[in-house]
Amino acid sequence: MQTYLVGGAVRDELLGLDVKDRDWVVVGATPKEMLDRGFKQVGADFPVFLHPETREEYALARTERKHGHGYHGFSVYSAPDVTLEEDLIRRDLTINAMARDEQGELVDPFHGQRDLVNRKLRHVSEAFTEDPLRILRTARFAARFQPMGFEVCEETMALMRAMVADGEVDHLVPERVWQEIQRALHEREPGTFFEVLRDCKALDVLAPELVPESPFSAALAALRCIHRQQGSTEERLAALMSPLPEDACNARTKALKAPNDCQNLARLTVVFIPAMKSLASNQLTGESLLALLDAADLWRRPERFSALIRVLPCSLPETDRTAVTLLERAASAASGVSPKTLMEHGFKGKALGEAIHAERLKRINRALSQTPS
Structure with a gap:
């Protein structure tokens, strides 16, 4: 049994950022062995365990097989014979597919460290295309790291455009879309999130009213303004929707399943603007x-x-x-x-x-x- 620190903790440490959450992958173990060591199982779809002392998450190495549309359409295989590389290849971006072993050595089979140096957001493998939520996650990482010079590489952008053209984004559940948007609104450069979505044509599906240049430019200018003031989620969404007519604003915030407080402030904003x-x-x-x-x-x-x-x-x-x-x-x-x-x-x-x-x-x-x- 081997334990590896994986994902964002490794990425942020290499970038010199504060590491807030640590996730671990365990290779060569069974659920019974984890339970015998005092871990508490919490995962329903695949075995995830909480450490008995630190309460950090430890997941057994796993592979996934696509069998339907959207992010629900997966079957998961987790067993002692699954290798670390097999687990990492299923991840979204190379910068999130690095690990450190128990001796602190970097394990980087997909050159994530090189992409960190080159400031590139690059998909790990073609498995990226199997989960349309990764389009939004990539856009959100672009919004987080844009001030550090990161951008989505052209190969990954082309892949995301192909996913949109294949209709994968149409299968996203609104609640999950809203979760990503809410998080993106508070990233370091939230406007970049919507720029990436527009560039890959996902915004045409998720919020087509914002796609034309005039409302798009006005929306991002308003969003960046309220971001500088450290506005709340409600204020950020209202600023984003502010260039839209009242009917379009109301319909879009409702379709996005935004909370009522967010919908109400957005509605008030577009009502008061002409006044x-x-x-x-x-x-x-x-x-x-x-x-x-x-x-x-x-x-x-x-x-x-x-x-x-x-x-x-x-x-x-x-x-x-x-x-x-x-x-x-x-x-x-x-x-x-x-x-x-x-x-x-x-x-x-x-x-x-x-x-x-x-x-x-x-x-x-x-x-x-x-x-x-």
């Missing part, structure tokens, strides 16, 4: 702005409105960004209306609602009449 253009040119009435604030549910969801205020400057042309200051001032003024105070003055029922509306409108009009500082 901000009108506000910037003094063509938005106080009544219309109050209706927007009501629709945004500012009074019960002020934290979501604060997120909107962070996204809008990234999603608007520079000429319209001054409107965000007016919006924030108007919202703050209107939020200061106290229903409790009005009730103490005798308002109740329908009259209370009308009094709250009138006071909010008065304060909004006063805020709009002020020159932005």
